[in-house]
Amino acid sequence: MPARIISISLVCWLAAAWVPAQTLQQLQQRLNMGKAAPAAPVPAGRGADVQLVERPWEQITDQQLFEHGKTALGQNPSKWHHAETEHFVIHFHKRIDAQKVARQAEFYYDQVKKDLLAEKDRFDRKSHIFLFEKDAEWHQFVADAKFMEWSAGVSYRSELYFLSRQGSGDFAAGTLAHEMTHCIFYRFVPRRIPMWLNEGFAEFESGAAYAKFKGIGGGNRGSGRRGEADFPLQKLLAATEYPKDQSDVHEFYRTSERLVRFLITKLDRSRFVPLVMKLADGASLESAVLEIHADKFKSFDEFVKRYEKS
Ligand SMILES: [Zn+2]
Numbered sequence: 001m002p003a004r005i006i007s008i009s010l011v012c013w014l015a016a017a018w019v020p021a022q023t024l025q026q027l028q029q030r031l032n033m034g035k036a037a038p039a040a041p042v043p044a045g046r047g048a049d050v051q052l053v054e055r056p057w058e059q060i061t062d063q064q065l066f067e068h069g070k071t072a073l074g075q076n077p078s079k080w081h082h083a084e085t086e087h088f089v090i091h092f093h094k095r096i097d098a099q100k101v102a103r104q105a106e107f108y109y110d111q112v113k114k115d116l117l118a119e120k121d122r123f124d125r126k127s128h129i130f131l132f133e134k135d136a137e138w139h140q141f142v143a144d145a146k147f148m149e150w151s152a153g154v155s156y157r158s159e160l161y162f163l164s165r166q167g168s169g170d171f172a173a174g175t176l177a178h179e180m181t182h183c184i185f186y187r188f189v190p191r192r193i194p195m196w197l198n199e200g201f202a203e204f205e206s207g208a209a210y211a212k213f214k215g216i217g218g219g220n221r222g223s224g225r226r227g228e229a230d231f232p233l234q235k236l237l238a239a240t241e242y243p244k245d246q247s248d249v250h251e252f253y254r255t256s257e258r259l260v261r262f263l264i265t266k267l268d269r270s271r272f273v274p275l276v277m278k279l280a281d282g283a284s285l286e287s288a289v290l291e292i293h294a295d296k297f298k299s300f301d302e303f304v305k306r307y308e309k310s
Pocket of ligand 1: 178182198202
């Protein structure tokens with residue numbers, strides 16, 4: 001992964017880590033994007049009541065964009081439609097796409113907030129989501145932003161950009177939930193954080209949030225995933241780029257999720273965000289754990305032993 005473009009802890013290429021050798025078309029097939037799928041009805045109570053207010057760009061209440069958002073918006077904002085919800089601004093071509101994404105985004109926002117036991121987020125602006133529908137437009141953006149050319153979607157800080165051809169709008173893929181969860185987590189922790197933590201949280205949160213949104217049970221938080229989650233811990237903690245080998249990449253994600261799941265569900269959920277803030281300050285996991293969980297662990301070895309039993 002080209003960490004030279006932007007810090008890897010802030011960016012995630014949709015599906016990139018899973019299938020980098022595949023073509024864009026294959027990626028979209030895998031994500032169930034780019035085909036005319038009928039819209040699944042969203043039952044009341046699962047984001048169905050999200051207010052999506054369409055406005056000209058000049059009247060959008062939060063126009064602050066990061067660099068890639070500015071690139072996506074381009075010189076002529078009127079080439080997009082714009083609409084906003086409580087926490088998101090959505091730039092789109094087909095309103096039905098914007099509605100689906102708005103419902104999911106606000107639903108996941110509530111879910112993340114609940115799971116972090118947060119009263120409010122730490123972000124002073126709305127998150128922008130760009131829904132591209134034309135290949136040429138998307139490829140131009142990807143080239144301008146210097147993202148990987150095969151990307152089907154990218155999250156960066158609190159922004160998300162992705163391609164759904166011709167308003168086909170099946171945004172239900174769990175992988176998209178992963179990307180959206182990155183953007184939302186950034187609202188609660190708007191800092192640079194270690195790669196394992198960023199990916200681990202997105203994996204931990206997105207499986208359950210997506211399942212709940214679709215009303216298909218409690219969700220899969222890693223324990224039900226196929227494959228081992230035994231990526232070497234010290235290597236995981238030190239990683240600043242994805243492993244080169246494909247099978248290692250899968251294991252990296254699973255192990256990141258396992259560690260985050262351990263921190264949130266097996267220790268003390270209310271101390272997760274304080275621990276994350278320590279890591280964002282540059283502390284090692286060892287010193288953060290020994291400070292935040294001083295009553296539980298006298299040494300990092302004790303922590304590691306308990307984690308390994310999880
Ligand atoms: Zn990711």
